[in-house]
Amino acid sequence: MYSNFSRVMNEKYRIGLIGIFVLLVLLVISAEYATTSAKDSDISSKAYLTDNSAKDASDTTDIKGQQPEEREPDKDVEDKNIGAADKDFNEWLKNTIVAIDPGHGGNDYGTYYEELKEKNITLDVSLKLGELLDKSGVKVIFSREKDVNVELKDRINMANEAGADVFISVHVNGMEDNPEVHGSETLYFNTGKYGDEILDSEKLALLVQEKMVEKLQTSDRGIIERPKLAVLRLAEVPAVIAELAYISNPSDRSKLESQEYRLKAAEALHDAIIEALRLKFENK
Template sequence: MPYSIMLDAGHGGRDPGAVYNGRQEKDDTLRLTLAIGEILQNHGLDVEYTRTTDIYESPYEKAMEANNADVDFFVSIHRNSYPTDNTVSGVETLVYDKSGIKLKMAEDIDEQLESVGFVNLGVKERPGLVVLRRTKMPAVLVEVGFLNSDTDNTLFDNNFDDIAQAIAAGILDTLEVEHNILPAGYTVQTGAFRNQNYAARLENELKSQDFPAVTIQEDGLYRVFVGSYTTLDDAADMERRLKRAGYQTLIVST
């Protein structure tokens, strides 16, 4: 059976969460949570949500919802805040205590978000938080940058897709789920990068032109592939299309 996970978009409804220059935490968390969920579903996870619209549920209700659904993991998405504006920036992930698989998931998520460009403030223990204390399954709460940091907001807005991918990748790393799997045959490689951001940009560029691109991490590199083909002739046809579009190519067997 696939892993199941409850994703929680922090705050909602009458509770806006942090507010800064008209920006509300509840809006950022909902948009990001839905994007993360879509990625995880595409990788075979059974995803449920505490909310998919702008409604209010108490932290206790969210914890009970996860318990009643009997999911394997609980991940709550938030934006942070600091008493003075533009003083602190970065990401941190909160856990009930630093033990077990929840600690690994928190560390994996923070590491992936650091690769996007956030300052990594590390994993913090917060045993008083209801969604971490009352959930029966491993639970983490991700603070995706400070809402009252212009630096973090710019990073959040300009790299939204990469951030969703990073959080999903951190979860998948913990569960040791392959980020992408290509069946046996042939594919066309269009790039190999040490920086995940460069691979993500190329993948998105290819997809915008209707090329079926995916990124796979292997041997310390993020490799961007287009298509999966059972015959060499079909792979060669795609290679010619990509070359005409101006891309460097390499046919590889899978």
């Protein structure tokens, strides 16, 4: 009986070992399968990402099938460049000289209508012009700053001796026998003594005339060459005479009486002078 029992127990033990072995084999196979599946899944994911990345890199159309718009130049960079150029110009202006000549003065009234005298208008506009140029950094010299008379040759000699970049003489026109005539005009004469092809008296006259007509809304009587006028004939710098308006014309006269108009006249002359100086700066 013992022998039979032993055989039975040995048989059960053997069966148990076989079962354990089979179970271990199954566990190993399952683990290997799980690892292989994970690797395959990872490779598949990477392939998907790579394929889509390549597609994104080569696809230059948007979702509507349209080509993307080209980017415009960076405006901030452009603004910085413009700002730098303006800064250089403003620094350069500090070394420039503008000679302002208020026409007539003292016992020389110039043209007049009753109590409205040219000498007073030209001085007022000239002083306003000087203030504007000073704010722009330009050095300003005057032939007169009070109601005094100055010789013609002394007016232009002031500019020549100072080595001024520009000479501008401010005047008002008049034509008693024809009060219908009105508007602004600019007188000039190219002496050729200043050796500057970039800015001569004629170019300066064109700028002054353009700004006066634009700012003052006056009739454009153009630029006129006047070689016999002393302040133009003796000039060694670009020189012009700005005739703001006609005191003999009722409409022009009412404007000349206005402080607002006089300030606009000063602004027009200022803008023309700054543009002329910028022309020299950009071509120096």
